Amino acid sequence: MAALMWISHSERPLKVVELCHALAVEIGSPNLNIYDVPSIGTLLACCQGLVAVDREASTVRLIHFTLQEYLRAHPELFGTVHSTMAGTCLSYLNSQQVRALATSPSPDLQGTPFLEYSSVYWGIHAKRDVSDCVKLLASELFDDYDNHISTKTLLKAQKGLSYAIDSDTPRLFSGLHCASFFGIVELMAGLIEVEGCDINQRDCVNDTPLVWAARNGHDEIVEMLLKRGDIGPDEPGNCGRTPLWNAARNGHEGVMKMLLERDEVSPDRQDNDGRTPLWFAALNGHEGAIKRLLRRGEVNPDKPGSDSRTPLWCAARNGHVGVVKILLERGEVQPDRPNTDDHTPLYCAALNGHDEVVKILLERSEVNPDKPNNEGRTPFRAAAGNGHEGVVKILLERDDINLEMLDNEGRTPFRAAAANGHEGVIKILLERNGVNPDKPDNEGRTAFRVAAGNGHEGVVKILLERNEVNPGKPDNRGRTPFRVAAANGHEGVVKILLERNEVNPDKPDNEGRTAFGVAAANGHEGVVRILLERGDINPEMLDNEGRTPFRAAAANGHAGVVKILLERSEVNPDKPDNKGRTAFRVAAANGHEGVVRILLERDDVNPDKPDNNGRTPLRCASSNGHAAVVEILLGREGRRRPQ
Numbered sequence: 001m002a003a004l005m006w007i008s009h010s011e012r013p014l015k016v017v018e019l020c021h022a023l024a025v026e027i028g029s030p031n032l033n034i035y036d037v038p039s040i041g042t043l044l045a046c047c048q049g050l051v052a053v054d055r056e057a058s059t060v061r062l063i064h065f066t067l068q069e070y071l072r073a074h075p076e077l078f079g080t081v082h083s084t085m086a087g088t089c090l091s092y093l094n095s096q097q098v099r100a101l102a103t104s105p106s107p108d109l110q111g112t113p114f115l116e117y118s119s120v121y122w123g124i125h126a127k128r129d130v131s132d133c134v135k136l137l138a139s140e141l142f143d144d145y146d147n148h149i150s151t152k153t154l155l156k157a158q159k160g161l162s163y164a165i166d167s168d169t170p171r172l173f174s175g176l177h178c179a180s181f182f183g184i185v186e187l188m189a190g191l192i193e194v195e196g197c198d199i200n201q202r203d204c205v206n207d208t209p210l211v212w213a214a215r216n217g218h219d220e221i222v223e224m225l226l227k228r229g230d231i232g233p234d235e236p237g238n239c240g241r242t243p244l245w246n247a248a249r250n251g252h253e254g255v256m257k258m259l260l261e262r263d264e265v266s267p268d269r270q271d272n273d274g275r276t277p278l279w280f281a282a283l284n285g286h287e288g289a290i291k292r293l294l295r296r297g298e299v300n301p302d303k304p305g306s307d308s309r310t311p312l313w314c315a316a317r318n319g320h321v322g323v324v325k326i327l328l329e330r331g332e333v334q335p336d337r338p339n340t341d342d343h344t345p346l347y348c349a350a351l352n353g354h355d356e357v358v359k360i361l362l363e364r365s366e367v368n369p370d371k372p373n374n375e376g377r378t379p380f381r382a383a384a385g386n387g388h389e390g391v392v393k394i395l396l397e398r399d400d401i402n403l404e405m406l407d408n409e410g411r412t413p414f415r416a417a418a419a420n421g422h423e424g425v426i427k428i429l430l431e432r433n434g435v436n437p438d439k440p441d442n443e444g445r446t447a448f449r450v451a452a453g454n455g456h457e458g459v460v461k462i463l464l465e466r467n468e469v470n471p472g473k474p475d476n477r478g479r480t481p482f483r484v485a486a487a488n489g490h491e492g493v494v495k496i497l498l499e500r501n502e503v504n505p506d507k508p509d510n511e512g513r514t515a516f517g518v519a520a521a522n523g524h525e526g527v528v529r530i531l532l533e534r535g536d537i538n539p540e541m542l543d544n545e546g547r548t549p550f551r552a553a554a555a556n557g558h559a560g561v562v563k564i565l566l567e568r569s570e571v572n573p574d575k576p577d578n579k580g581r582t583a584f585r586v587a588a589a590n591g592h593e594g595v596v597r598i599l600l601e602r603d604d605v606n607p608d609k610p611d612n613n614g615r616t617p618l619r620c621a622s623s624n625g626h627a628a629v630v631e632i633l634l635g636r637e638g639r640r641r642p643q
Contacts, residue, residue, distance in 0.1 A: 003047055004062075005078040008071035009085065011121045013059040016040050021114040027087040027133065032095045034111075082129040089114075089122035090137035093150050101149040119150035120157045123182025130186045138187055142175025154178070155205070172204040180209035180225075183218030192228070199225060200232050207237035214243035214259070217252035226258055234265045240272035248277035248293060251286030260296060267296040274306035282311035282327065285320035294330070301330045308339040316345035316361065319354035328360065335364045342373040350379035350395070353388035362394070369398055376407035384413035384429070387422030396432070403434050410442035418447035418463070421456035430466070438469045444476035452481035452497070455490035464500070472503050478510035486515035486531070489524035498534070506536055512543035520549035520565070523558035532568070539571055546578035554583035554599070557592035566602070574605045580612035588617035588633065591626035600636065607633065 002023055006014060014022070020043060024036035043060075044051055052063050062068045075081045092098060092114050101107050101115075109115055126134050145151055151173045176197065179187040188209075192199055200208050210231060213221035222243070225231050236242045244265055247255040259265050268276050278299055281289040290311075293299050304310045312333055315323035324345075327333050338344045346367055349357040358379075361367050372378050380401050383391035395401050404412050414435050417425040426447075429435045440446045448469050451459040460481075463469045474480045482503050485493040494515075497503045508514050516537050519527040531537045540548055550571050553561040562583075565571045576582045584605050587595040596617075599605045610616045621629040 001078060003043055003051060003060075004071060005081060006085070007051060007060055007062055008068055009075065009078075009081050010117070011124055012117075013054075013057070013061060014117065015058050015113070016053060016060055017058075017113040018117055019043070019060050021112075022088055022092075022117075025088045025092050025114075027084070027091045028137070029091060030094070030096055032092065032097050032112075080129055080131065082125040083131040083134050086122050086125035086129070086134045087131070087137055089118035089125065090134065090141055092118045093122065093148070094137060094140050098149065103147065103149050103152050107149060115149065116153055116157075119153035123178065123184060126187075127182055127184050130184060135186065135190070138175075138179075138184075139190075142178065142191075145175045145178060146172060151178075154181075172202070174201060174203065176201065176209050177203045177207070177212055180212040180218070180221050181216060183213065183216060183221050185220045185224070188221055188224060192224070199228055199230065200235065202237070205238045208232070208235060208243075210235075210243050211237040211241070211246055214252065214255045215246035215250060217247070217250060217255055219252075219254040219258070222255050222258055226262070233259060233262045234269065236269070236271070240270070242266075242269055242271075242277075245269065245271055245277045245280065248286065248289045249280040249284060251281065251284065251289050253286075253288045253292060256289060256292050260292065266298075267293055268299045268303065270303075270305075274304070276300070276303055276311075279303065279305055279309075279311045279314065282320070282323050283314040283318065285315065285318060285323055287320075287322045287326060290323060290326055294326070300332070301327055302333045302337070304337075304339075310334070310337050310339075310345075313337065313339060313343075313345045313348060316354065316357050317348035317352060319349070319352060319357055321354075321356045321360070324357050324360055328364065334366070335361060336367045336371070338371075338373070341375075342371075344368070344371055344373075344379070347371070347373060347377075347379045347382055350388065350391045351382035351386060353383070353386065353391055355388075355390040355394060358391050358394055362398070369395060370401050370405065372405070372407070376405075376409075378402070378405055378413075381405065381407060381411075381413040381416055384422070384425050385416030385420060387417065387420060387425055389422075389424045389428060392425055392428055396428070403429070403432060404436065404439070406441075410440070412436070412439055412441075412447075415439065415441060415445075415447040415450060418456070418459050419450040419454060421451065421454065421459055423456075423458045423462060426459055426462055430462070436468075437463060437466055438473070440473075440475070444474070446470075446473055446475075446481075449473065449475055449479075449481045449484065452490070452493050453484035453488055455485070455488060455493055457490075457492045457496060460493055460496055464496070471497060471500055472507075474507075474509070478508070480504070480507055480509075480515075483507070483509060483513075483515040483518065486524070486527050487518035487522055489519070489522065489527055491524075491526045491530060494527055494530055498530070505531065505534060506538055506541065508541065508543070512541075512545075514538070514541050514549075517541060517543060517547075517549040517552060520558070520561050521552035521556055523553065523556060523561055525558075525560045525564060528561055528564055532564070539565065539568055540575075542577075546576070548572070548575055548577075548583075551575065551577060551581075551583040551586065554592070554595050555586040555590060557587065557590065557595055559592075559594040559598060562595050562598055566598070572604075573599060573602055574609065576609075576611070580610070582606070582609055582611075582617075585609065585611055585615075585617045585620060588626070588629050589620035589624055591621065591624065591629055593628050593632065596629055596632055600632070607636070 244259045278293045312327045346361045618633045
């Protein structure tokens with residue numbers, strides 16, 4: 001029953017070892033008895049087939065989700081579930097074994113696998129049911145909470161606060177902060193009545209108890225603290241963020257209502273990055289929080305953060321339709337105001353595929369639907385490049401959209417869509433008369449060239465049906481679509497293009513490297529085999545530096561390709577390049593032991609052959625620190641070690 005209680009009511013799936021240790025805890029005992037920890041076999045046997053172990057995640061779960069739902073709905077089966085679970089966690093944290101753990105950067109936690117769960121979740125269970133036993137155990141924990149390992153564990157689990165747990169600084173996270181963090185009213189009430197209690201005390205991340213309560217939406221704690229005359233309701237904490245800022249960020253309207261009733265609370269106060277409570281509420285889509293803030297006349301709904309992003313910009317980027325509508329009703333909000341990168345709200349909405357936001361913004365006359373950013377990319381280009389067909393169709397209904405507008409690198413929206421494999425967008429644009437599907441960018445790369453290079457077979461097939469698309473057109477460096485597809489190992493594209501008579505599979509680029517040469521150099525065995533089946537491929541074609549495909553494969557340590565090529569009679573495995581460097585010489589120099597061993601078995605390879613500068617393979621391997629290759633070469637039969 002204890003196992004079923006933990007599995008059904010834990011805050012996250014428990015690992016096997018965590019559950020076994022939890023079951024061994026005796027509430028209130030100062031020691032953990034390792035001999036009381038049951039084995040997983042015992043645990044499974046006791047649960048009569050109702051429990052299973054997820055081998056991949058090493059967690060324990062109930063055999064069926066309906067059982068989980070039933071046990072969740074009937075906590076009375078286990079008595080006082082949450083106070084029992086809280087008491088177990090607190091007893092674990094109060095044990096001598098846990099208290100003895102150091103708070104160093106890397107403490108040894110092997111013997112305390114239940115520490116993380118106990119530290120992070122005890123308060124959640126306690127908030128639901130605080131018994132007298134739990135109060136006593138919590139008070140015991142708080143006696144020296146600043147120096148307890150669980151404070152570090154708790155803070156480390158909070159996103160964005162890991163920097164604040166440096167072991168060289170005091171923890172400075174008191175029981176008051178902890179009770180406020182979890183929102184445990186009964187504990188908080190007792191702590192603030194203690195003589196000398198400083199309710200404005202700052203912890204290791206510079207936050208007060210009020211900040212923690214506001215951040216986590218604990219209305220009762222906030223109300224309790226605000227009744228104190230010595231509270232600072234607008235005191236900023238970590239990164240200059242006030243209690244109101246934290247509440248607005250997380251959409252805690254109850255907390256916001258109480259704070260906004262205080263005259264000393266500034267509703268438009270910026271944090272260290274210039275972001276107001278309304279800014280973050282807009283970012284996270286909290287419509288109610290925004291409406292509450294806008295009731296205060298001193299709130300500027302268009303105030304940007306330090307990066308020039310306005311609340312509307314943030315809402316549009318994240319697709320918060322309701323927030324966008326609320327903000328656009330305000331006359332002072334500029335709907336086309338860009339950030340420092342010249343990304344407008346419309347651009348961001350289009351980039352992320354938020355159709356409804358795009359429609360709303362396009363209704364505003366002040367919005368320029370074709371405004372480029374600093375990189376020359378328009379909203380249409382952003383939508384096409386990311387494959388957002390809905391936004392593309394919406395923008396195509398406009399007469400003021402330039403379908404062929406080039407960005408700073410000369411890339412059209414069509415080329416951007418092809419590069420990312422967005423077949424739907426490609427089909428939509430090909431229906432438009434004003435789109436040139438074969439227009440190259442500044443480097444001469446066409447839509448077909450980048451689609452082939454990225455392995456987008458669907459786009460390749462679509463474009464091959466177009467008469468105006470040249471499938472053999474090279475870029476400015478002489479690299480054809482076929483060559484880049486082979487270089488990147490895209491076997492499917494290679495096979496498709498080989499079926500076309502107008503494609504020359506052995507055409508070299510400006511550096512003299514063919515598709516076969518780059519496939520071999522990059523170790524793409526599948527492409528190498530496909531091309532070797534052709535009669536029009538020269539496996540010995542030299543590039544401009546006199547390097548053969550075999551030498552390129554050896555230089556990069558591609559033993560598989562080396563073996564394939566050695567089966568070909570026309571391949572000379574010892575042919576030097578223009579600088580006299582053979583395949584064996586470069587393999588040894590680069591430390592490729594596998595290739596070195598393969599070539600040493602060949603009678604037609606000279607392992608001592610120097611390059612034009614007189615450097616032998618042994619010398620190069622030694623100079624580059626490849627000890628294993630040196631040992632292989634020195635160990636050859638008949639070779640004398642140097643004196």
